[in-house]
Amino acid sequence: MLLFRSEEWIDKWCQRNNLERGEVLTIQKVWEFSRLWYHNRLSLEYHGRNIEQVVEIFRQAGLMSKFWYV
Amino acid sequence: MAKESLLWQVRHFVYAHFAENTRPPSVDEAAAHFDISMEEAREYYKELHKSHAIFLEADKDINNLAIRMAWPFSAVPTDFKVHANGKTYFANCAWDMLGVPAALHSDAVIEAVCTESNETVQLVVKNGQIMESRSKAKRTIHQLLVHFPLPFSRWYDDLVFT
Numbered sequence: 001m002l003l004f005r006s007e008e009w010i011d012k013w014c015q016r017n018n019l020e021r022g023e024v025l026t027i028q029k030v031w032e033f034s035r036l037w038y039h040n041r042l043s044l045e046y047h048g049r050n051i052e053q054v055v056e057i058f059r060q061a062g063l064m065s066k067f068w069y070v
Numbered sequence: 071m072a073k074e075s076l077l078w079q080v081r082h083f084v085y086a087h088f089a090e091n092t093r094p095p096s097v098d099e100a101a102a103h104f105d106i107s108m109e110e111a112r113e114y115y116k117e118l119h120k121s122h123a124i125f126l127e128a129d130k131d132i133n134n135l136a137i138r139m140a141w142p143f144s145a146v147p148t149d150f151k152v153h154a155n156g157k158t159y160f161a162n163c164a165w166d167m168l169g170v171p172a173a174l175h176s177d178a179v180i181e182a183v184c185t186e187s188n189e190t191v192q193l194v195v196k197n198g199q200i201m202e203s204r205s206k207a208k209r210t211i212h213q214l215l216v217h218f219p220l221p222f223s224r225w226y227d228d229l230v231f232t
Contacts, residue, residue, distance in 0.1 A: 001216050002163065002217050003149075003185060003214060003215070004214075004216070005189055005191075005215075009184065009187050010186075013217070016186075019219060023217075023218040024217050025216050026216075027168075027211055027214040027216060030164070030165055030168055030216045033165070034165060034169045039172055041085065041142070041173040044078070044082045048121060058222075067218070068221070069222065
């Protein structure tokens, strides 16, 4: 996942690398997503996630498009 | 101690070591910490790699397993540098650079390079809020974007690319 200053730079990067455009999120949205995804990563109790837990995080983060299908 | 229980203790040790030292523990450091053989430690690392808890980068010597990623931390330098708790970490990607303060529950200053434009940006995470600390072009943080090139179902196809 790479950081870009604008949509134009993303298009240029995709074109240059002959890749289809993926999903684009604002940095604010990614911060909210990061907190949901990583908040317990250093805990001894964290043993990975099952599909239902991943789906729930995506739901809480508002990531509901086909791109995020588990 | 049951093997399954120790497996997750090893995972926790890897993360605690990364957080404390900004680098992952070697196999021999893990073996010494848990008072187990190098071979046992190596097997735990491989098991954690298989379950996507860490990502190993094996060099030509199979005995020299090295942790490349323990998300959000990177063992190799990247364009995503995170200063937190008086230490400097590298994150694997633009998502993970925010994952570091999220995982550490800390404030942070992040230095990152924008792809294609090569612009360096500095972000500040403070009291749970994120902001851009400086911008020559007077742009706002809302214009910074993260591109996820692959759908979630393909993230593990090629983790370095992802």
